[in-house]
Amino acid sequence: MSPEIKIFSTPIAVAKAFAQMIQDKSESVDRLNIALSGGSTPKLLFDILAADYKSSIDWKKLHFYWGDERCVPPNNEESNYLMTRKHLFEHIELPQANVHRILGEDNATEEAENYGNILMDQLPIVNDLPQFDLIMLGLGEDGHTASIFPHQMDLLTSDKICAVANHPTSGQKRVTLTGPVINNAKGVSFLVTGSGKKEKVDSILKGKDNHEQYPAAHISPKSGGLTWWMDEAAFELI
Ligand code: 6PG
Numbered sequence: 001m002s003p004e005i006k007i008f009s010t011p012i013a014v015a016k017a018f019a020q021m022i023q024d025k026s027e028s029v030d031r032l033n034i035a036l037s038g039g040s041t042p043k044l045l046f047d048i049l050a051a052d053y054k055s056s057i058d059w060k061k062l063h064f065y066w067g068d069e070r071c072v073p074p075n076n077e078e079s080n081y082l083m084t085r086k087h088l089f090e091h092i093e094l095p096q097a098n099v100h101r102i103l104g105e106d107n108a109t110e111e112a113e114n115y116g117n118i119l120m121d122q123l124p125i126v127n128d129l130p131q132f133d134l135i136m137l138g139l140g141e142d143g144h145t146a147s148i149f150p151h152q153m154d155l156l157t158s159d160k161i162c163a164v165a166n167h168p169t170s171g172q173k174r175v176t177l178t179g180p181v182i183n184n185a186k187g188v189s190f191l192v193t194g195s196g197k198k199e200k201v202d203s204i205l206k207g208k209d210n211h212e213q214y215p216a217a218h219i220s221p222k223s224g225g226l227t228w229w230m231d232e233a234a235f236e237l238i
Pocket of ligand 1: 037038039040041042067068069070080137138139140141144145146147
């Protein structure tokens, strides 16, 4: 099934539309389980949610998880949790119990197992796997997504819920959702902006001959709910 493609003129326009989508989804449910992506792209989205949706979203309905986390303490500048706390959580009325961070400060192997158990306990189980309502993903310039990198393609078919990954150049340990969990979500939305991503976007969305080497090319939720949210710069080659 082909993904839905949504193109906007600027990163701000993408972020505003994505924020509205989150509000729309939250209005039709009692609880929305979202796995967030990290890195830098989500910062603008979180800033817009904090500024424009502070009182229009019923935040106690939203439960925040992560698609991946760096194995660092929560006060480390590399932490995806810290980035989200600074850009979003500190600015909204969100119950602390709704924040389900990956404990990057703990032993990676143990935390991968622990977080997987938490997801099994807290999320609906569909196809014997935890099912998120929405998984937000970024796209790395090497075609990685979450922390599934091209040198660890086996994580796309792992029988684990969460696994330990390693950044290909820094070696930094990560805890990541595995491919089967990502592809078990009700909805998966890539949030991709900037010209630095345009080659991989072109390769993946056109199914070019080398696209299968990129983990992001293997994201295809069984639900059919895959959407790419991009600015024109990321979409330029299509
Ligand atoms: C992470 C992310 C990762 C990210 C991409 C894109 O922990 O870094 O989850 O998958 O989404 O690397 O990162 P940018 O948004 O910084 O380009």
